[in-house]
Amino acid sequence: MKSVLTIPMGTLHGLLVHGDNLELLASLPGAIADLIVTDPPFFTDKIRTVPRSTSRTNSNGATEASFDDRWRDLDQYKKFLRIRLEEARRILKTDGSIVLHLDYRVVHDIRTEMDRIFGRRQFINEIIWHYTGGGRSRRYFSRKHDTLLWYAKGKQWTFNIDAVRVPYESSSGYAHSGIVGRNGKRYRPHPLGTPVDDVWDIPIINPLSKERCGFPTQKPEKLLKRILLAMSNEGDLVIDPFCGSGTSVVVAEQLGRRWIACDVTEQAIAITAKRLEEIGAGRRFKTAQLGNSEHTS
Numbered sequence: 001m002k003s004v005l006t007i008p009m010g011t012l013h014g015l016l017v018h019g020d021n022l023e024l025l026a027s028l029p030g031a032i033a034d035l036i037v038t039d040p041p042f043f044t045d046k047i048r049t050v051p052r053s054t055s056r057t058n059s060n061g062a063t064e065a066s067f068d069d070r071w072r073d074l075d076q077y078k079k080f081l082r083i084r085l086e087e088a089r090r091i092l093k094t095d096g097s098i099v100l101h102l103d104y105r106v107v108h109d110i111r112t113e114m115d116r117i118f119g120r121r122q123f124i125n126e127i128i129w130h131y132t133g134g135g136r137s138r139r140y141f142s143r144k145h146d147t148l149l150w151y152a153k154g155k156q157w158t159f160n161i162d163a164v165r166v167p168y169e170s171s172s173g174y175a176h177s178g179i180v181g182r183n184g185k186r187y188r189p190h191p192l193g194t195p196v197d198d199v200w201d202i203p204i205i206n207p208l209s210k211e212r213c214g215f216p217t218q219k220p221e222k223l224l225k226r227i228l229l230a231m232s233n234e235g236d237l238v239i240d241p242f243c244g245s246g247t248s249v250v251v252a253e254q255l256g257r258r259w260i261a262c263d264v265t266e267q268a269i270a271i272t273a274k275r276l277e278e279i280g281a282g283r284r285f286k287t288a289q290l291g292n293s294e295h296t297s
């Protein structure tokens with residue numbers, strides 16, 4: 001594998017990097033990325049492994065993976081993320097934006113960090129990804145959502161609402177006949193459906209699904225597809241510094257975005273490369289190895 005620094009960014013189609021993303025981010029030139037979309041460890045204080053029930057049904061023979069999400073304390077985690085988010089801001093173009101995927105454990109802590117790094121006024125949306133499936137609690141309302149924080153670097157950003165419209169509810173009168181306003185003007189339903197709001201109902205990947213690749217925190221392609229369609233354009237450079245099984249870059253490939261993905265574990269890189277090969281992207285991307293692999297903090 002080549003050093004990431006020797007690869008000219010202008011000609012880059014896809015780059016899969018094994019190593020600590022801090023080293024990668026710090027080595028990248030400023031203002032190159034259109035979109036950073038990433039899903040870091042959630043401060044679960046566990047080694048994340050594939051649940052046994054899922055691993056038995058893992059159909060495509062991928063290497064089963066794990067990663068370490070244990071921390072000395074919250075301060076250590078916050079510092080780990082803060083220094084990477086500062087670099088992330090630096091490499092964004094002035095009209096670029098970042099989507100950071102977290103859950104109830106630390107989203108409130110990291111939102112204040114994001115406000116400090118990007119500026120409170122640069123906050124665009126808190127997107128709730130709601131899913132069903134899995135167990136139910138008898139002691140409290142079951143936790144069935146993650147949170148995606150969307151911030152822009154500057155005053156402009158990409159937002160393609162028409163690319164992610166969803167069908168109107170079948171009961172919607174507006175969908176059938178539109179409405180007539182007080183001024184007599186008729187408003188007709190949009191042929192592509194209604195704009196999505198900031199609560200997204202997207203199922204988690206079914207344990208029996210072919211999409212499942214043997215990675216413990218694999219996100220559904222449908223979720224990443226909505227993000228990339230709405231917040232980036234064809235040919236844009238999308239960066240995922242915590243790529244895991246590579247869902248973001250598999251979707252980036254399918255949608256004609258250029259990309260850089262990084263993970264600190266060899267297993268995640270192997271799974272991402274395998275998924276990319278499965279969609280026929282094997283020859284289109286480069287790989288790079290950084291000095292400091294297998295350490296998260």
Ligand SMILES: C[S@@+](CC[C@H](N)C(=O)[O-])C[C@H]1O[C@@H](n2cnc3c(N)ncnc32)[C@H](O)[C@@H]1O
Nearest residue numbers: 020021039067218219242244245247263264296
């Ligand atoms: C929540 S997972 C990402 C899951 C991914 N979105 C998917 O769909 O598979 C977080 C990933 O961050 C990686 N990671 C943790 N620390 C890292 C670091 N310092 N540099 C690069 N990757 C790191 C872990 O190895 C893990 O694969």
